[in-house]
Structure formats: structure tokens, C-alpha cells
Amino acid sequence: xxxxxxxxxxxxxxxxxxxRKTNQLPMxxxxxxxxMDVIGPLQMPEKLVHLVLINGHYVPxxxxxxxxxxxxxxxxxxxxxAGG
Amino acid sequence: xxxEQLLRYSRHILLDQIGIEGQxxxxxxxxxxxxxxGLGSPAALYLAAAGIGTIVLCDGDTVDLTNLQRQILHHTxxxxxxxxxxxxxxxxxxxxxxxVIALQSRLDGERLDAEVAAATVVLDCCDNFATRHAVNRxxxxxxxxxxxxxxxxxxxxxxxxxxxxxxxxxxxxLFPEGEDVEEVRCAVMGVFAPLTGxxxxxxxxxxxxxxxxxxxxxxxxxxxxxxxxxxxxxxQLARDPACPVCGPA
Numbered sequence: 001x002x003x004x005x006x007x008x009x010x011x012x013x014x015x016x017x018x019x020r021k022t023n024q025l026p027m028x029x030x031x032x033x034x035x036m037d038v039i040g041p042l043q044m045p046e047k048l049v050h051l052v053l054i055n056g057h058y059v060p061x062x063x064x065x066x067x068x069x070x071x072x073x074x075x076x077x078x079x080x081x082a083g084g
Numbered sequence: 085x086x087x088e089q090l091l092r093y094s095r096h097i098l099l100d101q102i103g104i105e106g107q108x109x110x111x112x113x114x115x116x117x118x119x120x121x122g123l124g125s126p127a128a129l130y131l132a133a134a135g136i137g138t139i140v141l142c143d144g145d146t147v148d149l150t151n152l153q154r155q156i157l158h159h160t161x162x163x164x165x166x167x168x169x170x171x172x173x174x175x176x177x178x179x180x181x182x183x184v185i186a187l188q189s190r191l192d193g194e195r196l197d198a199e200v201a202a203a204t205v206v207l208d209c210c211d212n213f214a215t216r217h218a219v220n221r222x223x224x225x226x227x228x229x230x231x232x233x234x235x236x237x238x239x240x241x242x243x244x245x246x247x248x249x250x251x252x253x254x255x256x257x258l259f260p261e262g263e264d265v266e267e268v269r270c271a272v273m274g275v276f277a278p279l280t281g282x283x284x285x286x287x288x289x290x291x292x293x294x295x296x297x298x299x300x301x302x303x304x305x306x307x308x309x310x311x312x313x314x315x316x317x318x319x320q321l322a323r324d325p326a327c328p329v330c331g332p333a
Contacts (some may be wrong), residue, residue: 008310009239010273023238023312032241050259051308051319058319076317078308080259083236084123084211 001071003027005038008078014042024074035064035075045079051078085111089181093135106296107135113295114138116203118191118219120167122147122280123134123209123287125157130288131207132175132182136295139175140199142187143167154277182313192218201226205291209284213259217329220245220255224330229294229301233287237255238276238311243321244290244302247330248283252303253323254330279311 006024007015019025029038035052052059053076059067069075085095085108096102096110115136117128120143131139147155147162147170155167162170168186173185191199192215200206200222208219208230216232223230229246232255245254286307293299308317325331 006310009236012237023310053317053319056317056319074323078239078241080139080213081234081236081239082211082213082216082236083239083273084119084121084208084280 001032001069003029003030003033003038003069003072004074006074006076008076009081011044011048011079014044029069032068034067034069035059037080038069038075039064039077048079049077050080052076053078086178089135092179092181096134101298102296106298108295110135110292111137113204114202115291115295116138116142116199116206117138117209118142118207118215119209119211120155120157120171121151121209121211122154122235122275123208123284125155125171126281126284127207127209127233127288127291128157128171128175129178130285131291132179132184134288134292135179136182136292137277138185140185140187140203141168141171141175142189142191142199143171144190150271154275155240156281167293190215197225200228203228203297205294206230206257207287207291208255216259217253217261221329223247224254229303231287231290231294231302233283235279235283236275237271238279240279240309242286242290242302242307242309243305244294246286246294246301247304249303251323253321254327256329257324257327258306269288270290276311279309280308281307 004024011084012023055074093107095277096107113133117124122143145167147158157171157174166188168188171187172186224247227247230246233242246252304321305318
């Protein structure tokens with residue numbers, strides 16, 4: 001199935017170069033894939049995976065390993081930010 | 085309010101939600117603005133224009149040429165001057181009635197606590213987690229509303245932490261401390277010029293609402309802004325019952 005991964009702020013460094021213009025990456029994943037299944041292979045430091053959202057709704061840490069993504073879902077990940 | 089003030093603030097006074105009573109609250113208020121950079125610039129400009137009576141502006145830095153791409157409180161001739169002095173001059177040009185107290189230092193310890201205690205509302209416009217956590221602790225201790233904004237690259241976050249509302253989280257509930265989160269500064273990562281304007285202006289709006297006592301603030305919510313996609317999201321925040329800062333001691 002098709003999903004879209006969006007990485008914000010400093011996490012955009014973990015996107016392939018061609019995806020950085022829009023900070024989003026279309027992906028094909030297997031049925032039953034969870035947010036952590038997508039996040040894990042990107043090898044982002046755990047402390048930078050601060051907020052996880054599916055279609056704009058917050059996913060608490062415990063649900064990141066259990067909630068199955070659906071066709072068309074947008075998975076968004078924000079690091080902690082402090083810039084001003 | 086004198087005749088000139090009635091005229092100056094007439095477009096606020098026309099608003100049913102603000103009126104004379106709300107504008108009087110703004111004139112009597114004291115706002116503590118921590119950081120006179122990308123976020124503090126638009127925040128302080130709008131607070132001054134809107135008639136906040138006293139603005140305490142804190143920043144230990146001097147104006148650098150690289151600041152001028154976004155820090156609209158400062159002008160080209162201000163390069164090399166303390167940011168708080170440059171900022172005070174600009175705020176007085178916009179509104180000479182405002183009492184601007186310029187503190188050229190990074191506030192901490194007892195001075196931070198005293199300034200928070202004296203403030204009606206606190207705006208965290210700084211650029212690092214250590215200061216953000218220190219400001220939060222002082223706001224929790226003194227039960228003062230905190231308007232927090234942050235921005236980097238093309239992305240920004242805004243929230244209000246108002247401990248006068250028993251159910252609301254504090255900054256520490258959302259951003260636990262001591263996790264060795266790498267500081268990512270605009271100097272290294274870059275920041276889109278108007279992003280800091282958008283986030284700082286939202287901070288001013290929330291601060292004015294808190295002082296005037298109108299509307300629903302961002303207390304218990306985090307607003308996320310993605311400038312590349314022109315997309316806003318608002319997520320609900322829960323209080324951490326085990327929070328070492330705002331939880332039961």
C-alpha cells in the first residue's frame with residue numbers, strides 16, 4: 001500500500017536528497033506496517049523522534065509499535081525544537 | 085485612558101471582546117519577553133503596538149549582520165549594539181508610551197524568578213532548551229502563564245502552558261529534560277525569515293488574549309506549522325502525572 005512519510009525540521013536530513021524540497025517521501029509498505037517499522041530503518045536518533053502523527057493526529061509512544069498504517073496515511077515525525 | 089490613547093487604541097476598543105476594559109488590562113500589564121531575536125522581535129513589536137504597559141526585554145547578545153535577515157526589531161545601523169538597547173529604541177518609535185526595561189543578560193536563578201514573579205505573562209522566545217526549562221520551572225513556581233514558541237528551518241511550534249488551569253501540562257511534560265537533546269541552532273541549520281515572524285506573532289496574539297482574558301488559548305494544545313506545505317496542525321497535549329516540575333512533589 002502507499003503512504004507518505006513527512007519529516008520536519010532537523011529530521012529532513014534523513015530524507016533522500018530528492019525528497020528534501022518538499023520534506024515528504026511517498027513510500028510503498030506492506031499491509032500491517034506500523035510507524036516504528038517505517039521509522040526504524042531510517043536510523044534516526046531515538047531522542048529526535050519526539051512527536052509522531054498519522055494524518056495530523058498524535059500517536060502516543062506505546063501505539064507506535066502496534067498501530068497499523070492504512071492506505072493513503074500520512075506519517076509525520078517532528079524532533080524537539082528550541083530555535084528562536 | 086487619555087484622549088490620545090483612546091485614539092491610538094481605538095481599533096482594539098472597537099472590538100467587543102476587548103473594549104475599554106480589555107485595553108485597560110493591556111495597559112496595566114507587564115510582559116516578560118525572553119530573547120530579542122527572531123521570535124522576540126515580532127512578539128515585542130506587537131505587544132508594544134498593542135499597548136502592553138511594560139515590556140521587559142531580556143537578551144545578552146549584540147546585533148550581528150546575520151540576524152537582520154529575520155530579527156526585525158533591529159536595523160542595519162544597530163549592528164554591534166546590545167539587542168535589548170536596539171530593541172528598546174525600535175519599540176519606543178512604535179509606541180513611546182510603553183515602558184521598556186532592557187536587561188542585557190541571560191536571565192537565570194533568582195533574577196529570573198523575580199522577573200517571572202513580577203510579570204503578567206511570559207513569552208519564551210529564546211534559542212535553547214536549558215533556558216526554556218529554567219523559564220518553565222519559574223513559571224510553574226510562580227503560577228504565571230507561559231507562551232512558548234520555537235522555529236528552525238521551515239518548521240515552527242507554538243503552545244501556552246497556563247498552570248492557573250489545573251488540567252494543563254507544563255513545558256516539561258512535553259519536552260522532558262536531561263535527555264541530552266542536541267541543540268540545533270539557526271546559525272547551523274538555517275531558518276526561513278518569515279517563519280520566525282509567523283511564530284513570534286502568534287506568541288504575541290496568545291499573550292494579548294491571556295492578558296485581556298479573551299478567547300481560547302493554546303493551553304493544552306501544541307500548534308505545528310509547516311511553512312513548506314503551508315500547513316497548520318493542532319494536537320492535544322496531556323499533562324504528565326509523574327512530571328517532576330508540575331506534578332505532586
